Amino acid sequence: MAILDILTLPDERLKQPSVAVVHFDQALQAFIDALDETRRAGPAAVGIAAPQVGRHQRIVIIDCSGRPKTVNHGHLVLINPEITHWEGFEIGREGCLSVPDYTGNVIRATRLQLKAQDPEGGPLEFVMEGFEARAVQHELDHLDGLLFVDRVVSRRTDLYRRRVYKKGGAAN
């Protein structure tokens, strides 16, 4: 299996929305395997999304199981994922395989409900919180052509005063 090339900022392809997966076949599984190998080859990434390697399909992989004291559902391949409910907000620090040498603070929901399909097309449903919920929101943004740098907030402005989580709202 080959490790795939990761697109990095300012590659325009990272801004392109992804389309739903319709064929749950062997080719999909082969791509998922390559995508996960690419994730594991990087610097401690807990998630990766297909558009990060230039494939604009709604496919993400999340795995927070390597982190101690983190509530998580293990290694997850999420096809056509959709957040159906979210609540709470929290500032946390994020980095991205597609944005080398930069980390920034982003507001994310603390708890969410998620629907997706597995690699065979079967239905999946999860309730997620904290770190894992943050990872999912970060990866789902990739599917809509958004990077965390589009959501970075200033601590000075937001930590004490911000009270509203605006979906899709960029900083400033």
Next chain:
Amino acid sequence: MTDWNIVTLVGQDRPGIVARVTRVLYEAGCTLGEASMIRLGGSFTILLMVSGSRPNAELEAALAPVAAELGLRVHLDQVQGGLHQHLVPNIQVRVTGADRAGIVAEVTQCLTDQGFNILDLESDVVGNARAPVYIMNIQGTCARTLEDLEQALAGLTTRGISVDVSPIELMIG
């Protein structure tokens, strides 16, 4: 050999300072690196990495007219190092308390005793003139455990300072 300077500019806040200063630097053939620009107590302050092959005297001469016009004081420091030297903080310390002299010295002494390296410190005096409140937010790196830090800072609460230590979890996706 580095050609980076850290340029410090301070003056009465007004609209247009950043645009004017960076235009001058651009037209002088400089490129800009990392920067911290913020309004502090009615002044606007700029700390800016500036790179260029021109001698410092020429950089100062280029900035002199705009500095005079906008009432900015200018200071240049030639520095070692350059871009892409970011450290990622793993600990955040939030401090609040009725304002009095010595809070920063007391908190940061406790931190430095634990080997804490401050990467970013911002503070505000809020409330009102009769009852000012000091708020400080520190991010940095420390190899000691959260419990060690909390224990080291615990004594400060008896002196009227509220200190909250929390881990900064970095999520890479």
